[in-house]
Amino acid sequence: GQNIDQPTEMTATEGAIVQINCTYQTSGFNGLFWYQQHAGEAPTFLSYNVLDGLEEKGRFSSFLSRSKGYSYLLLKELQMKDSASYLCAAYNFNKFYFGSGTKLNVKP
Amino acid sequence: DTAVSQTPKYLVTQMGNDKSIKCEQNLGHDTMYWYKQDSKKFLKIMFSYNNKELIINETVPNRFSPKSPDKAHLNLHINSLELGDSAVYFCASSSSEPDTQYFGPGTRLTVL
Numbered sequence: 643g644q645n646i647d648q649p650t651e652m653t654a655t656e657g658a659i660v661q662i663n664c665t666y667q668t669s670g671f672n673g674l675f676w677y678q679q680h681a682g683e684a685p686t687f688l689s690y691n692v693l694d695g696l697e698e699k700g701r702f703s704s705f706l707s708r709s710k711g712y713s714y715l716l717l718k719e720l721q722m723k724d725s726a727s728y729l730c731a732a733y734n735f736n737k738f739y740f741g742s743g744t745k746l747n748v749k750p
Numbered sequence: 751d752t753a754v755s756q757t758p759k760y761l762v763t764q765m766g767n768d769k770s771i772k773c774e775q776n777l778g779h780d781t782m783y784w785y786k787q788d789s790k791k792f793l794k795i796m797f798s799y800n801n802k803e804l805i806i807n808e809t810v811p812n813r814f815s816p817k818s819p820d821k822a823h824l825n826l827h828i829n830s831l832e833l834g835d836s837a838v839y840f841c842a843s844s845s846s847e848p849d850t851q852y853f854g855p856g857t858r859l860t861v862l
Contacts, residue, residue, distance in 0.1 A: 675850075675851065679791075683855075683856075684840055684853035684854060684855050684856050685793070685840070685853050686853070687850040687851060687852070690848075690849050690850060727791060729793060731793075733848065736781055736798045736800060736805055736806060737795060737798065737806055738783070738795055738851065739795070740785075740792070740793040740794070740795075742790065742791065742792045743791050743792075743793075
């Protein structure tokens with residue numbers, strides 16, 4: 643079976659740094675995606691990791707360790723608009739398996 | 751231009767009815783998907799189509815049937831709707847070797 647785990651909810655302060663973890667166990671694995679989803683909206687793509695290591699995109703970075711079945715999304719210089727759910731998804735040949743999402747609350 | 755579009759945005763219907771949700775993508779992608787997001791916000795894949803062929807059929811009831819008239823469209827037909835079908839349904843598309851996946855705006859289905 644497929645198992646994707648993320649914390650349910652996190653709270654952080656505007657301007658701070660927050661790390662959202664994701665662990666996965668899948669029968670096959672080709673890569674790890676992160677999405678942002680604001681309430682009532684569709685998920686939007688943030689990052690994609692295939693190889694081990696850190697991928698940086700502006701304020702957002704994503705890390706992958708294939709041997710550990712572990713990824714994290716790092717958000718720097720938090721802004722109020724970053725309040726949203728963050729979904730990790732393990733990809734295996736046309737199959738995307740999503741975690742339940744981490745709701746991030748950014749406080750002033 | 752909208753990359754992935756779905757219609758309708760909202761759908762309210764009675765139990766036992768049959769309904770369809772349409773999806774179109776103008777990105778030239780080879781693969782399209784249908785997801786169901788329930789009230790707990792868990793996003794679960796239902797179907798995936800690659801070049802008009804069904805390549806995944808996750809364990810969803812056979813009341814749900816995807817139909818793809820061409821590469822740019824993947825419609826979802828639901829027979830004999832049940833209360834538990836109430837959810838938001840998202841269409842998405844990607845290339846065959848995806849480095850991203852684009853989602854439609856979602857269709858909120860409410861079964862009364």
